[in-house]
Amino acid sequence: MIISAKNLTKTFKNVVALDNFNFEMNYGTLTALIGPDGAGKTTFMRLISGLTAPTSGNLTVLGLEVCGNEQKIQNKISYMPQRFGLYEDLTISENMTLYADLHGVKTEIRRERFAKLLEMTGLERFTARLAGKLSGGMKQKLGLACTLVRSPELLLLDEPTVGVDPLSRRELWEIIKKLVADENLSVLVSTAYMDEAEMCEKVFVVNHGKILMSGSPNDIKSVAKGRCFRVKTPENFPTRILQSILLDDKNFVVDSVPEGNFVRFIGQKNFDAEQYSVKIKLPIEKIPARLEDGFMILLHDDEKNNLERVFNLKKLYLDEKYPISDEIVIVVKNLVRKFGDFTAVDKTNFEVRRGEVFGLLGPNGAGKTTTFRMLCGLLPMTDGFLSVAGVNLRTARTQARENIGYVAQKFSLYGNLTVEENLNFFGGAYGLSGTNLRERIDELLTEFHLRGSENQNSGDLPGGYKQRLSMAAALLHKPQILFLDEPTSGIDPLARRDFWRQITDLSAKGTTIIITTHFMEEAEYCDRMMIQDHGKILALGTPQEIRRQFGNENSTMNEIFISIVENSRGGG
Amino acid sequence: MKFFRRLSALIRKEFLQLARDNSSILIGAVLPIVLILIMGYGISLDVKNVPVAVVLEDFSPAAHDSMNFLDGSKYFSTKYVTSMAEAKILMRERKVEAILRVPPTFSSDFQRGEAKLQLILYGADSATATSVQNYVEGSIRQINSGKIAIESRIWFNDANSSTFYFIPGLIMLILTIVGVFLTALVMAREWERGTLEAIFVTPVRLIEILLAKIIPYFVVAMFGFILCLIAAKFLYKLPIHGSLTIILLSSVIYLFVSLGIGLVISAATKSQFLSAQISLIVSFMPALMLTGFIFDLRSVPNFISTIGHALPPTYYLELLKTLFLAGNNWTMIAENCSILVLYAIFFIGLALKITKKRVD
Numbered sequence: 001m002i003i004s005a006k007n008l009t010k011t012f013k014n015v016v017a018l019d020n021f022n023f024e025m026n027y028g029t030l031t032a033l034i035g036p037d038g039a040g041k042t043t044f045m046r047l048i049s050g051l052t053a054p055t056s057g058n059l060t061v062l063g064l065e066v067c068g069n070e071q072k073i074q075n076k077i078s079y080m081p082q083r084f085g086l087y088e089d090l091t092i093s094e095n096m097t098l099y100a101d102l103h104g105v106k107t108e109i110r111r112e113r114f115a116k117l118l119e120m121t122g123l124e125r126f127t128a129r130l131a132g133k134l135s136g137g138m139k140q141k142l143g144l145a146c147t148l149v150r151s152p153e154l155l156l157l158d159e160p161t162v163g164v165d166p167l168s169r170r171e172l173w174e175i176i177k178k179l180v181a182d183e184n185l186s187v188l189v190s191t192a193y194m195d196e197a198e199m200c201e202k203v204f205v206v207n208h209g210k211i212l213m214s215g216s217p218n219d220i221k222s223v224a225k226g227r228c229f230r231v232k233t234p235e236n237f238p239t240r241i242l243q244s245i246l247l248d249d250k251n252f253v254v255d256s257v258p259e260g261n262f263v264r265f266i267g268q269k270n271f272d273a274e275q276y277s278v279k280i281k282l283p284i285e286k287i288p289a290r291l292e293d294g295f296m297i298l299l300h301d302d303e304k305n306n307l308e309r310v311f312n313l314k315k316l317y318l319d320e321k322y323p324i325s326d327e328i329v330i331v332v333k334n335l336v337r338k339f340g341d342f343t344a345v346d347k348t349n350f351e352v353r354r355g356e357v358f359g360l361l362g363p364n365g366a367g368k369t370t371t372f373r374m375l376c377g378l379l380p381m382t383d384g385f386l387s388v389a390g391v392n393l394r395t396a397r398t399q400a401r402e403n404i405g406y407v408a409q410k411f412s413l414y415g416n417l418t419v420e421e422n423l424n425f426f427g428g429a430y431g432l433s434g435t436n437l438r439e440r441i442d443e444l445l446t447e448f449h450l451r452g453s454e455n456q457n458s459g460d461l462p463g464g465y466k467q468r469l470s471m472a473a474a475l476l477h478k479p480q481i482l483f484l485d486e487p488t489s490g491i492d493p494l495a496r497r498d499f500w501r502q503i504t505d506l507s508a509k510g511t512t513i514i515i516t517t518h519f520m521e522e523a524e525y526c527d528r529m530m531i532q533d534h535g536k537i538l539a540l541g542t543p544q545e546i547r548r549q550f551g552n553e554n555s556t557m558n559e560i561f562i563s564i565v566e567n568s569r570g571g572g
Numbered sequence: 573m574k575f576f577r578r579l580s581a582l583i584r585k586e587f588l589q590l591a592r593d594n595s596s597i598l599i600g601a602v603l604p605i606v607l608i609l610i611m612g613y614g615i616s617l618d619v620k621n622v623p624v625a626v627v628l629e630d631f632s633p634a635a636h637d638s639m640n641f642l643d644g645s646k647y648f649s650t651k652y653v654t655s656m657a658e659a660k661i662l663m664r665e666r667k668v669e670a671i672l673r674v675p676p677t678f679s680s681d682f683q684r685g686e687a688k689l690q691l692i693l694y695g696a697d698s699a700t701a702t703s704v705q706n707y708v709e710g711s712i713r714q715i716n717s718g719k720i721a722i723e724s725r726i727w728f729n730d731a732n733s734s735t736f737y738f739i740p741g742l743i744m745l746i747l748t749i750v751g752v753f754l755t756a757l758v759m760a761r762e763w764e765r766g767t768l769e770a771i772f773v774t775p776v777r778l779i780e781i782l783l784a785k786i787i788p789y790f791v792v793a794m795f796g797f798i799l800c801l802i803a804a805k806f807l808y809k810l811p812i813h814g815s816l817t818i819i820l821l822s823s824v825i826y827l828f829v830s831l832g833i834g835l836v837i838s839a840a841t842k843s844q845f846l847s848a849q850i851s852l853i854v855s856f857m858p859a860l861m862l863t864g865f866i867f868d869l870r871s872v873p874n875f876i877s878t879i880g881h882a883l884p885p886t887y888y889l890e891l892l893k894t895l896f897l898a899g900n901n902w903t904m905i906a907e908n909c910s911i912l913v914l915y916a917i918f919f920i921g922l923a924l925k926i927t928k929k930r931v932d
Contacts, residue, residue, distance in 0.1 A: 050929070051773070051929065051930055053930070071777070074773045085767030085769060085771075086767070089592040097581070101580075102771065130592075146770070147770070
């Protein structure tokens with residue numbers, strides 16, 4: 001047993017981060033911790049590495065009791081924290097040299113090891129580049145390289161792929177898998193991605209500091225055995241709406257997600273597919289369970305008492321029409337943005353219609369953020385034409401901003417103001433006041449399930465709440481268009497469903513949504529999407545069109561994305 | 573030795589960062605130069621060409637003659653008026669800083685040796701007022717005593733130039749800023765950016781991490797110190813009456829005190845912003861206000877003086893001033909150096925105690 005925890009408990013002030021945690025991991029295995037944000041994954045990693053002391057319970061690592069042997073353990077293990085603190089003003093090779101010196105890697109071994117790591121991470125051409133000048137994916141790879149300057153007895157990876165695009169994500173995992181095979185490493189990895197957990201021998205599902213289940217990926221899958229189904233979306237009916245209708249039907253359905261022309265869902269216990277098929281007047285097909293299905297059922301069961309989320313949602317019906325309007329609200333023609341010699345966005349053309357959900361996708365550094373910022377009027381364009389809600393952004397940037405709401409990637413409200421104070425402040429900034437503002441805040445508090453938290457400091461709220469508050473603040477002035485920059489990174493799967501349910505609601509009420517995301521499966525919620533790389537559009541269309549064009553109907557969005565980007569890079 | 577290999581790796585990293593980070597160079601090298609130029613040329617507590625109104629109520633030539641000393645002095649610029657009313661107007665408009673009233677009976681009283689003069693000072697700026705008072709009284713005493721001239725002289729600052737008085741304070745200030753402020757900032761940056769979390773889970777020891785902060789910033793601060801010393805000697809011709817070795821030694825000790833305080837602050841706050849604020853409040857401001865740098869600790873209220881004497885820079889400043897301007901006073905050197913050594917041990921010990929390889 002390389003790690004063994006018995007009744008391990010860790011509390012911070014009033015918060016229980018780990019609650020009677022019992023955990024065992026064998027030598028030479030690849031083990032995963034999966035669970036929502038704040039489940040206690042990071043705390044457990046820090047306990048193992050002796051960076052924090054347990055409140056009670058026992059923890060042995062490499063046969064040593066952690067308490068009192070912190071340094072001995074730290075000599076033998078390697079740990080990659082979630083936010084790997086690279087020295088940004090040091091180059092790639094200086095960062096690696098520092099870690100090699102600290103680990104006492106001998107010069108003879110070092111040359112070979114560095115060459116191998118640099119080759120695997122694809123960083124060999126950039127060794128003299130400052131770490132601060134690397135893209136998100138490259139930084140993570142360098143972090144991994146620094147962690148692996150020597151072969152450790154135990155490797156801890158805390159969400160190594162968070163904020164990393166699918167391509168870099170796959171590359172990172174190839175490195176991890178190769179090292180596990182070559183050096184017989186023991187690895188404990190925490191992740192929010194199910195496809196990553198699927199590659200591990202053993203998976204622990206964690207929520208609120210407790211282990212809900214442990215076993216092989218297949219064991220977790222079997223939780224959902226016989227409860228997974230899919231329905232084909234009727235002709236001319238948005239998949240997203242069908243998905244929402246199923247999600248709202250809580251008596252029958254645990255969870256539902258869009259997937260191409262289908263909606264995948266998990267039935268409640270004793271779900272009768274035939275009966276339900278009659279009820280919704282659509283054929284239902286049984287499908288094999290995935291790891292995520294098992295995980296979602298475990299989470300739902302654990303959160304049973306917290307799932308009463310009240311929203312002011314517009315009710316959706318299967319026999320209604322939800323056509324996409326013909327009115328064009330965003331026009332982008334030959335849009336160019338240069339930074340010195342570097343062209344970040346190159347001759348881009350697209351249009352977005354009212355009420356559409358439009359996704360901007362691409363690897364790190366593809367030009368997504370630049371495009372996004374120009375659309376919001378935060379960055380002037382170098383050349384081209386851009387109009388948002390009928391206003392030309394070249395001539396009237398301020399005016400265009402009145403019609404848009406913007407939710408930044410990082411929580412950008414005032415952490416030391418309460419929920420209500422933040423909303424009051426932003427309302428004032430949008431020029432609302434008096435009864436108007438009060439009524440609007442009232443509406444939003446209900447809509448975004450923030451009632452009861454009005455007087456809490458917004459900085460202390462959990463991730464999902466912060467995200468809802470940011471949305472509420474961006475919607476105070478009832479904008480025609482809402483821009484969301486990676487709104488779902490760092491929030492748990494259940495909160496993500498709520499988020500998309502709300503997006504569906506907003507779009508059904510006529511708000512146009514522009515969104516960027518790293519979760520490829522979320523592209524399925526979009527009416528149309530665009531994939532960019534090196535500033536150019538590689539694909540544009542509905543998820544289904546893109547599938548047909550670049551792969552086959554059964555590919556996952558992740559596979560499609562990787563093949564599109566790789567083809568373009570290989571060919572160009 | 574593994575210890576030295578790890579330590580030198582960390583120190584090399586620190587110097588690389590120093591070389592690439594303009595703000596550290598700014599604080600470490602540019603700031604001392606700017607401060608020494610501003611303080612040396614810009615700030616002066618000396619009074620020169622002070623406008624003084626002389627009210628001659630006694631019109632006799634003798635009275636006028638006895639006021640002649642004012643005309644020839646570089647310290648005063650004199651304005652003669654004949655009535656107190658005029659003088660008051662000048663004073664109210666602050667066209668003069670002082671009124672010297674020569675009463676109608678001055679000449680006759682002077683013969684009897686009972687002459688009296690009234691000196692009225694503009695008190696808003698008390699330091700200037702006091703200086704003017706001293707000058708005028710000094711000058712009058714000189715004439716009054718007839719042939720026996722009392723030549724007053726200020727000891728230890730022969731030219732009574734405040735620049736001489738400021739330079740030791742400035743050196744103290746620079747060691748404080750670099751030691752406390754810069755060290756607190758760079759250490760807090762490591763906490764804030766999360767660079768320490770990965771570093772902690774390596775064979776590195778805490779003492780190595782702290783030493784790797786102390787040594788580079790010791791070098792930076794010594795560099796600033798040498799710059800100041802050169803400027804003091806060659807730019808301002810500051811005399812060094814005491815031993816240069818003792819000056820260096822006491823500076824090294826004081827630097828360890830500052831570095832220790834900086835490390836304690838960063839370990840307690842773990843945030844750059846807070847570290848900067850706290851460094852300013854607990855080190856820079858008191859070093860400026862409460863150590864005798866600007867206000868002599870003998871002329872401030874007792875409790876302020878008590879606070880001043882609880883601060884390490886006070887002892888260092890006393891050392892420097894004495895060593896530069898007076899000479900070796902071995903009792904004082906021994907006493908103040910021991911106090912500083914105790915402070916250094918205390919703060920570095922505290923830094924070692926409260927910095928933990930922990931992220932809670």
